Amino acid sequence: MDDSTKQDGKTLDLLEKSATEQASSSSNSDCTENIEEFRKNLAQTLEAKSFYIPSFKIYGGVAGLYDYGPPGVKHFALEENMLEVDCPCLTPEVVLKASGHVEKFTDLMVKDEITGTCYRADHLLKDFCMEKLDNNKDLSVDKVQELKLVLAMLDDFSPEQLGSKIKEYGIVAPDTKNPLSDPYPFNLMFQTSIGPSGTIPGYMRPETAQGIFVNFKDLYYYNGNKLPFAAAQIGQAFRNEISPRQGLLRFREFTLAEIEHFVDPEDKSHPKFSEVVDLELLMFPREEQMPGKDTVKLRLGDAGTVNNETLGYFIGRVYLFLTLLGISKERLRFRQHCAHEMAHYAADCWDAEIKCSYGWMECVGIADRSAFDLRANSEKSGTPLVAHEKFSAPKEVEAMDEKEAMEVKAALESKGKVEFQVCTLEKAVTIKSNMVSISKEIKKEHQRVFTPSVIEPSLGIGRIIYFLFEHSFYTRPNKAGDEQLNVFRFLPVVAPTKCTVFPLVKDPELEAVARQISKSLTAAGIYNKYDDTGNTIGKRYARTDEVGVPFAITVDHTPTTVTIRERDSKDQIRVKVTEVVSVCKDLIDGVRTWEDIRRQYPSHPRMSPADE
């Protein structure tokens, strides 16, 4: 005990010295003595503790690009204890070759042969079929069937198939009526080059996920070499759309939030699945997706077609997240991808689709991508991106299942060769009998080394915000009934401005009280707008409704009280000036509802016509 006190005393002295140094104006505190060593030590610590990770480290890194690792950025998903990372948008080509984007992230394009204007081939064919179906009521039953089949097959057509349909239907450039070129693939990534020599080709990332895959090793280490764990990233993604349509739904630059949840492929259970098991939601499983069938309301625990618990858990979390923001439960469904829609390596995939004025639109994808991404980046970079399971006692293992091995042996002996499907190459490889020998060996292993599977919820933030706008927007008549007023019914949690503060009339005394309330709201972290324009109070209410502010505080001639008006019901209550901030805070934090508040405070009569 004595010894320990002495030691601590020494440490404290040192700390005090350091504190004094910092306070003294001329000192450089911790970096005066040996700057190089200080900096080296700091840099080592920052990298060892994953504050920064050199970007694309497994590919040798790129000068001037660093990722912020888990402790260096604010938390994103506190509830899940996810590791958040923040990687650059600039991505060297090698990463996007590994992911397949350089080769396959394309849309089929046709060009106006005279002007060179570009169009998406499938859009032109779709428009043609839709227009025919809508405007030619006298089409034969066969023709209707044919056009509907084309629409259903649209996503699966090869360039040749698309081209021959465009020729067959005589489709021309919509703006000029000029003939069109044959369809050819156009890569949707924005290309640039990194560094002054122009020798490192790079792209603006088309998704944020790759930044997490290339950092897997550091993240796994940061998590104490344990599975499962999740990493998340919110950031910009870029897609050079051929002809962006649908206004706010198809951006060339947009915000994505992607979560990569890494699991042992042999155990995809989730400890919190029980928290979402009783949610009832609209689901659209693969086998229901045929003419005449529709979405079904299912208890998540009973949705047997969901491949595994972790996938199911994230479906539940996405449902809770979207409905909490204010997305209508009845206009939100989860649609399972059909086999032909999924990448060959994917185990299962569900899209959260939201019904809006464009129909049902995808806004979140939740996919079990198996081990594809980690394997692909392992191969290209030469850095194994694997997990280890230590056995408590060594286990005897065979490299190959005995039956399978015997079959291969028989084939090699009879045909002299055998074919293997190599998943990441996406092709079959032929192995000849002189390349291998097959023998039975049993090894003792102390650990299992495997590539984790990844479950990926990918949220299109811009789309979600747009759908929220659609689901929140309505109109109602003004008092005179001669005008429609626009209102956004944003929930307090998402409303960008929480309160407006109005002095009822231009009057220095009322204005002073109103300004003070606005200041106190700001101090409590409540974003508010003060409006002392001379407009009638009715006009000011209409203006605040139009930007979706849930609560309007009006300072009238009553000396110690103000009114609070709720946007959608237009109900008003009278509250003491001293209580107004705490009432608003409770409403915005969701501690109390407007109903709770209304019961507690006297109501104030609605606006009189004179106020308008």
Added chain:
Amino acid sequence: MDDSTKQDGKTLDLLEKSATEQASSSSNSDCTENIEEFRKNLAQTLEAKSFYIPSFKIYGGVAGLYDYGPPGVKHFALEENMLEVDCPCLTPEVVLKASGHVEKFTDLMVKDEITGTCYRADHLLKDFCMEKLDNNKDLSVDKVQELKLVLAMLDDFSPEQLGSKIKEYGIVAPDTKNPLSDPYPFNLMFQTSIGPSGTIPGYMRPETAQGIFVNFKDLYYYNGNKLPFAAAQIGQAFRNEISPRQGLLRFREFTLAEIEHFVDPEDKSHPKFSEVVDLELLMFPREEQMPGKDTVKLRLGDAGTVNNETLGYFIGRVYLFLTLLGISKERLRFRQHCAHEMAHYAADCWDAEIKCSYGWMECVGIADRSAFDLRANSEKSGTPLVAHEKFSAPKEVEAMDEKEAMEVKAALESKGKVEFQVCTLEKAVTIKSNMVSISKEIKKEHQRVFTPSVIEPSLGIGRIIYFLFEHSFYTRPNKAGDEQLNVFRFLPVVAPTKCTVFPLVKDPELEAVARQISKSLTAAGIYNKYDDTGNTIGKRYARTDEVGVPFAITVDHTPTTVTIRERDSKDQIRVKVTEVVSVCKDLIDGVRTWEDIRRQYPSHPRMSPADE
């Protein structure tokens, strides 16, 4: 009154109908009846209220790029009631031509004539001079003077001057000793092209400010056509550095926060200047920046060289912001730009510089850029970016000051021509006598139309974070004294992880309590890490210190209490399990200090050696 009640009744009915519609599963609520009209109305409202603004609208817009306007994004600077916007990184060339970046955003580069490797010319010359000064103690006084002069002039050298110095000193490529090319300008922007045709050249933005300037008209309207107001943007910026050095200080992609505060050029006072007037800070005015002189501690109100109150106000706010984060007051100074450093249009500019292991480094620039940016974008786009001041009564004005006009007239009559300096063209224009006539006219004007000035604080977030790492990092010996342990003294407000929770030993009961505390912290919004590794508590404390966690909670064998340990003092107190979350919350929110808490709760003896 009767009438009003009836009206409201009708409105309520409508609202209820809408609510019912939303609840009914088959309905599409507000967009069933007339989808096109619904969408048009919504889109109009979203654009009219500046939720979205088509990106680069004043230049005709670019398909697929939209800005999020003020109400559409979370608040950034609540205190200042700033309008936050979120514009794309992809920027069409025309905007960056207007800003001057296409022409002038360059560094001078030299190439290894054999291998083609690129270097920054000024870096090579700087390295050469520094190395000579450091390692050749027998240099003549003249030579020393010459080298020091070169270092001082480095930023102002023309390509020719740089090239001749490189030749004169015989500087070669550092890696190969090969000869070097002449210096030539290299544009630091990452280039790409927008759209499939390759006809719209674009760049990744080198700063975020342009996004605000091009939206000035919408922002001014959103602010009720009133000055002053500020808009802010946080986002990625991109600079294709020739050869990034200084590790974490020079990124090719980094986060910038820029504020553009628009003011009337005739009134740059600031209503809140009084709040910062008494701050005392290290300043380095222009006239002090000569050999033998140093920074001076000045009261902001007495710093007469600061051009105007608004600029002074932001210097004060930046000081408060940086020191609140934990930047050392004694290693933070504000340095005024010398005349030759500033752009010709700038009225004044101050850099917040932080002392770190690389010396004094800029991390924030605070500039009065006058009307340059708005004028440049007005001219290129043809959209006037101006403000209006309505006069209460019409005023009589002359287009030109009478004395000045008479001088021009005299010059035209005597020499037949006169020269005008046109600010935005940055050149002189010759006007001949046959182009103009000069007469005296007095007009009545009802308003003043002018281009606002802009005061711009521009914060390099990545640099600030790095400096925070340096100012927070220190080492102290472990108990045995045979090892140095790393510590980050992050203030609770910036520490990425606020608490760690440890069960003292592997024990299901202790682990259950610890897990419950971790859960409750999470529920209170406190990011924490639970660590039940079997390591000694001493090792776990060291690990938590190394990532800068301010508070460690240990569950020991006492049934209803736990200990809380503060990172820097290593002091421990004993707190009831039921109080631990509220104590931590107060510490993290800054409601109570560690000193307050320590006085209130019994202290716990320091670790015994047995714990190590």
